[in-house]
Amino acid sequence: MHVLVLAGGLSAERDVSLRSGRRVADALRTERPDWEVQVADVDASLLTLLGDHRPDCIVPLLHGAAGEDGALRDVLESLGIPFVGSGAAACRLAFDKPIAKELVSGAGLRTPDSVAIPQSTFRELGAASVLEAVVGRIGLPMVVKPTRGGSALGASIVHRESDLPAAMVGAFAYADSVLMEQFIAGTEVSIGVFERDGDVLALSGVEIVPEGELYDYSARYTAGTTEFFCPARLSEDQEMQAQAMALNVHVLLGLRDWSRTDLIIDSDGQPWFLEVNVAPGMTETSLYPQALSAADVSLGSVMAELTEAAAAR
Amino acid sequence: MTTGGSRLDPWVDSYAARANAMRASEIRALFAVASRPEVVSLAGGMPYVQALPVEMLTATAQRLLVERGPVALQYGSGQGDVTLREQILDVVGEVGVTAHPDDIVVTTGSQMALDLVTRVFCDPGDVVIVEAPSYVGALGVFRAFECEVIHVAMDDEGLVPQALQEALDQAAAAGKRVKLIYTIPSFHNPAGVTQGPERRAEILSIAQSAGVLLLEDDPYGLLGFEGEPPRAIRADDAEGVIYLGSFSKTIASGLRVGWAIAPHGVREKLVLASEAAVLCPSNYAQMTVSEYLATQPWREQIKTFREVYRERRDALLESLQALMPEGTTWTIPAGGFYSWLTLPEGLDATAMLPRAVANLVAYVPGTGFYVDGQGRQNLRLSYCYPEPDRIREGVRRLAAVIEGELELVETFGTSHVLNRVTGSSVPAPDLA
Numbered sequence: 150m151h152v153l154v155l156a157g158g159l160s161a162e163r164d165v166s167l168r169s170g171r172r173v174a175d176a177l178r179t180e181r182p183d184w185e186v187q188v189a190d191v192d193a194s195l196l197t198l199l200g201d202h203r204p205d206c207i208v209p210l211l212h213g214a215a216g217e218d219g220a221l222r223d224v225l226e227s228l229g230i231p232f233v234g235s236g237a238a239a240c241r242l243a244f245d246k247p248i249a250k251e252l253v254s255g256a257g258l259r260t261p262d263s264v265a266i267p268q269s270t271f272r273e274l275g276a277a278s279v280l281e282a283v284v285g286r287i288g289l290p291m292v293v294k295p296t297r298g299g300s301a302l303g304a305s306i307v308h309r310e311s312d313l314p315a316a317m318v319g320a321f322a323y324a325d326s327v328l329m330e331q332f333i334a335g336t337e338v339s340i341g342v343f344e345r346d347g348d349v350l351a352l353s354g355v356e357i358v359p360e361g362e363l364y365d366y367s368a369r370y371t372a373g374t375t376e377f378f379c380p381a382r383l384s385e386d387q388e389m390q391a392q393a394m395a396l397n398v399h400v401l402l403g404l405r406d407w408s409r410t411d412l413i414i415d416s417d418g419q420p421w422f423l424e425v426n427v428a429p430g431m432t433e434t435s436l437y438p439q440a441l442s443a444a445d446v447s448l449g450s451v452m453a454e455l456t457e458a459a460a461a462r
Numbered sequence: 463m464t465t466g467g468s469r470l471d472p473w474v475d476s477y478a479a480r481a482n483a484m485r486a487s488e489i490r491a492l493f494a495v496a497s498r499p500e501v502v503s504l505a506g507g508m509p510y511v512q513a514l515p516v517e518m519l520t521a522t523a524q525r526l527l528v529e530r531g532p533v534a535l536q537y538g539s540g541q542g543d544v545t546l547r548e549q550i551l552d553v554v555g556e557v558g559v560t561a562h563p564d565d566i567v568v569t570t571g572s573q574m575a576l577d578l579v580t581r582v583f584c585d586p587g588d589v590v591i592v593e594a595p596s597y598v599g600a601l602g603v604f605r606a607f608e609c610e611v612i613h614v615a616m617d618d619e620g621l622v623p624q625a626l627q628e629a630l631d632q633a634a635a636a637g638k639r640v641k642l643i644y645t646i647p648s649f650h651n652p653a654g655v656t657q658g659p660e661r662r663a664e665i666l667s668i669a670q671s672a673g674v675l676l677l678e679d680d681p682y683g684l685l686g687f688e689g690e691p692p693r694a695i696r697a698d699d700a701e702g703v704i705y706l707g708s709f710s711k712t713i714a715s716g717l718r719v720g721w722a723i724a725p726h727g728v729r730e731k732l733v734l735a736s737e738a739a740v741l742c743p744s745n746y747a748q749m750t751v752s753e754y755l756a757t758q759p760w761r762e763q764i765k766t767f768r769e770v771y772r773e774r775r776d777a778l779l780e781s782l783q784a785l786m787p788e789g790t791t792w793t794i795p796a797g798g799f800y801s802w803l804t805l806p807e808g809l810d811a812t813a814m815l816p817r818a819v820a821n822l823v824a825y826v827p828g829t830g831f832y833v834d835g836q837g838r839q840n841l842r843l844s845y846c847y848p849e850p851d852r853i854r855e856g857v858r859r860l861a862a863v864i865e866g867e868l869e870l871v872e873t874f875g876t877s878h879v880l881n882r883v884t885g886s887s888v889p890a891p892d893l894a
Contacts, residue, residue, distance in 0.1 A: 159501075161816060164494035192498070272873045293880075302488055303816070305880040312880050319879030321870055322816040358467065367884045370486035373474030376467040434470050 150184045152177060152456055153204035155221070157190035160213025161323065162300050165370065169431035170210045172438075173452055177208075180449030191221060199228065206460035207232040208452065210428055213298050217428050218244045233452075233459045235427045239403040243425050246296050246328050249402060253422045256401050258394055260422040261413075262287055263330035265296050268321050280313050283329050290332040293317060295324030299426060301365045306332060330423075335415040337364060338381045340395035341429065341440040343407040343451055344458070349399055351392035352440035356381035372434050379443040387418045394420045406455050409437050480606060487885025489827065492815055493893055496824035502856030504778075504843045505824040506893035507651070507799055509711050513770050514763065519714075522753045530749065538745035540737035541729075542568020542721070546752040550721055553755075554707060557648075557683045558697035561723050565700075567732045568743050572681060572708040572720030573599050578735045579642070579677060579704055579722065580607045589633050589640040593621050595802070595831030595840070597651045597679065598888045600644055604833075610638065611833045618793070620657035621645055623664040630672045642677045643669050648692045649682035649798025652831050652842035656686075656796055662695050670702050681708040681720075684764050686797035687772040701725050709751050711799075712764050715891075717747045771799065777850035778843060781857035787864050792843070799846040802828075804839055806868060810877040811841040812887060814867045823859035830888035838878075 154177070156170020157163050170188050177186045189198055191211060207225060209232055215221050219240035225232050235243065243249050247265035254260050264283050271279050284291075293316040294304035303323035305316045320327040337359075341352040356378040359368040368375045380388065395410035402425065409429035413421045429437040431448070438448050496503045526534055541547075547563040554561070569575040576599065584590065586608035592600065594613035604611050612633065615625040626643065633640045645665065647657040657665065669676040678695045686692065696705035708720035724732055736742070754760065775795060782792055782803070789806030803825075805811060812827040826844075828837025845853055871877045 157498075159495055159498055159822075161488070161492055161495060161819065163498075164491045167494070190498075192500075268870065268873065272869065276874050300488075300491075302491075307880065314874035314876045315878050315880040317874050318813055318870060318876060319881060322813055322879065323820075356467070363881070365881065366488040366491065367485045371885075372471035373469045373477075374485065376469050378467040439468075439470075 150181070150206065150456070150460060151202070151204045152184055152186045152206050152208060153199075154186065154188045154208045154210055155191055155195075155216075156188055156210045158211040158213065158215050160211070160215065161298070161302050162212035165300060165430055165432060166210055166212045166216065168433070169212070169435070172431050172433070173208060173210055173448070176447070176449035177452055177456065180447065180453045191215065199230065204230065206230075206456050208456060209234055210431065212300070212428055212430065217299070217426070218297065231459045231462050233455045234406050235404040235408070239405065240427050242402050243404060243408070243427050244297055246294070246424050249425055250422065252401060253398055256397065258397060258422055259419060261292075261331040261333050263328055265326055265328045267326040271317070276314065276317070280310070280317075284310055284313070287329060287331045292330045292332050293320050294328050294330070295320050296326040296328045298323050300369055300430075301363065304363065304365065306363055333413045333415050333421045335413045335421075336381065336383070337411070338383070338391055338414055338420075339409055339411050339436040339440075340391055341407070341409050341437045342395050342399045343455065344405070345454060349396055351395050352444055353379055354381035354383060354388060354391050355379045355436045355439050355443075356383070357436070370432065370434055375434075377436075377439055379439050383414060384418065387414055387420075390418070391420045394422060398422060398425050406459065480608060483885070485885040487887065489812065489815060489887040490885060490889070492819045493824065493889040495819050496889070497893055501819065501822045501824055502848055502852050502859065503824045503893060504845065504848065504853070504856050504860070505826045505889050506847060507844050507891070508847050508893070509715050510767070510770055510847055511714050511716070513766055514714060515758070518758055519754065522757065523750055526746075526749055526753050534746045534749045536745060538742045538748065540742050541733045542566065542743055543745065543748040543752060546748045547721075549752055549755045550707070553684075553712075554694070554705070554723065557680065557691050557694040559694050559705060559723065560697070561700065565723050565726070565729055567722045567724065567729055567736060568748060569720045569722060569736065570740060570743050571710060571715075571718045572679065572706040572722070573603075574736070574740070574743075575706045575720055575722040575732075576600050576603045576679070578732045578739070580604060580609065581735050581739075582728065582731045583641045583675070584609045589638045591626065591629055591640060591643045591674075593645060593650065593653070595652055595828060595837055596644065597646060598830050600679065601831070601833055609641075613832060613834065613836065616650075616653055616655060618655055619661045620647060620650060620653070620655050621661070621665055623661065623668055626665060627668050630668065630674065640672070640674050643674050644677045644679065645695075646679045647695060648680055649685060649795055650800075651682070651798065652800050652826070653802045654793040654795035654798065654800045656692060659693065662693070663698070666695050666699055666702070670699070676703045677706070678703050679706045681706075681711050682798035683707075684712055685768055685771060687768060687775065688796060696723060704728060712767065713751060713754060713760070717751055719743065719747050719751045768797075771797075771846060774845040774848070774850055774853055775801075777853040778845040778857065781854045785857055785861040787861065787868065790864065799844050801843045801845070803841050803843055805841070805864065807839075808871050808877050809864065809867050810838045810879070812838060813877055813879045814863060817866060818860065818863045821859050821863050823856045823863065825860065826889065827887055830886070
């Protein structure tokens with residue numbers, strides 16, 4: 150089988166994506182030595198490459214826009230090339246945090262109260278009065294982050310109203326619209342989901358304990374700065390609820406093959422949905438590979454299974 | 463402290479304290495995007511080696527291996543190849559430096575010379591005085607040796623003598639030991655300015671009076687766009703100045719050949735320090751440079767480089783003049799690779815970088831050229847690598863980004879972001 154892993158791209162998570170791509174490609178080569186596994190960047194030469202040497206399956210490991218917003222997958226669907234992961238339409242729902250939250254909330258699952266506002270609205274209505282209204286509704290502390298994008302780029306936790314403008318500037322550096330979300334104190338947990346033989350399965354939660362308050366870019370990709378517990382230090386019931394939420398989100402948004410849901414377990418043991426990733430990071434410090442490792446499942450075997458299933462679609 | 467979880471690095475408690483700042487950086491992540499061809503990178507400092515006569519270099523390398531392979535592929539002297547050291551005297555003669563071949567220590571790029579000089583002179587806590595802003599590679603070395611770095615103001619003619627004197631006086635009054643005054647007098651990186659002859663004399667006089675060694679870094683000295691190359695400070699003091707030079711910009715950065723010219727006692731220690739660090743610089747690289755200098759019209763090639771860079775500098779300056787929003791200022795380099803831009807009041811170059819990269823243009827935020835958080839309103843633009851048309855397009859994109867940032871600042875009343883950026887905020891050396 151000829152497999153093409155797509156990694157890189159033009160998003161701010163390019164470097165993370167390249168590392169994810171190389172890692173998955175290596176795992177696939179080890180698991181299936183007879184496969185031809187290539188890694189390619191997404192640029193103007195991609196369609197020529199696909200035309201000249203059409204792969205049997207593509208593994209999109211692009212993070213951020215283009216990789217997770219469904220655009221590239223639209224192209225792959227148009228070309229009729231099978232790929233691992235969710236379809237374009239589902240990606241569009243998952244990648245946009247406010248939309249995903251609205252769907253999740255609509256299905257009766259807990260997600261922190263939030264407001265998403267584009268920069269133009271702040272400009273037209275005046276930032277101070279808009280922020281005052283948002284604080285009035287959501288309260289402090291709150292989480293401010295771009296509505297689209299990952300790796301916590303542009304995200305911050307705001308405790309004081311006077312810090313809000315700086316938080317907004319940080320978030321608007323990465324997107325034209327910002328999500329302001331109620332801060333839920335608790336345990337940060339990530340749940341990996343994958344499909345096997347028609348079943349949707351949840352891995353054990355990975356509990357994240359960053360050095361500082363925020364699990365930011367540096368904490369994510371500097372080995373040693375964050376402590377991980379897998380399985381998470383949750384009661385059996387809490388773990389089941391968290392897994393159930395990740396499975397529900399996966400099904401509700403129409404995701405396919407695999408996903409990773411990030412959530413908070415509050416002091417009462419209740420899970421709160423934060424966001425879901427359709428192309429989870431697969432670097433040395435990423436969460437999904439840790440969950441696989443804790444389950445004694447090799448990254449290569451899962452990726453090979455998903456690739457075979459996708460190629461057969 | 464481990465409490466039963468995993469931190470994914472079993473050596474996390476073993477690192478030296480100085481490694482604490484070595485972290486993944488979201489700014490570095492943005493530079494990964496800048497390496498894509500869609501992005502006009504005005505960030506890196508890669509010389510335009512495409513302007514070299516590749517056929518001649520190929521022939522040189524081949525002849526070297528065929529005729530002197532066993533020597534070229536062998537260990538060499540810690541001080542460096544003696545023939546090359548003699549040839550370096552011809553090169554530094556262009557900036558007025560006279561010396562003996564024994565005064566020269568060949569190094570793996572002048573970056574290694576910076577490391578050796580600091581290693582030999584500086585104990586933790588010793589003071590190194592640098593320009594504000596200063597070369598990021600030097601700051602990295604000074605930090606690695608746990609020096610206290612003190613920035614001294616510059617103006618359009620570089621390091622300000624009065625500010626240097628004040629810094630020395632304050633350090634002396636505080637009982638601090640100032641070991642080095644580090645300066646890039648010609649075509650400064652990143653500031654793009656050049657010290658005139660009188661300024662150089664003043665600075666040298668101050669260093670001499672204070673009894674502090676001057677570390678003169680001169681990688682761009684031969685790349686001036688007008689007139690003769692500026693006379694090096696070392697040309698007027700062989701005992702009080704260590705002169706660092708490099709073939710990275712005049713031949714090829716990939717060869718990694720630089721040098722230090724130092725007083726006798728210092729040079730002996732530099733050689734021993736070099737042997738301890740790397741045994742010897744690459745014989746193969748040194749002999750390639752030596753062969754090139756012996757057989758090729760290297761002065762003509764430097765003229766070619768000057769022409770290439772002058773055309774690019776002009777493209778940058780003309781575009782900046784035509785497109786930059788009011789309140790933006792920049793230096794006008796008379797040589798070298800860089801212009802130093804100051805954003806309109808209230809803007810923050812680090813906070814703006816994600817938006818710039820999303821709009822397919824990259825620069826280096828000014829904070830990377832300071833150890834103390836200065837430079838938020840500044841950025842370094844390099845014109846050495848992109849073609850003139852790309853430079854114009856890059857400036858056009860940058861101007862639009864700055865306009866957008868002004869709007870953001872107007873909306874929120876601040877340009878600062880809440881979270882402190884950690885890790886490096888400058889690109890790796892292989893970014894164009």
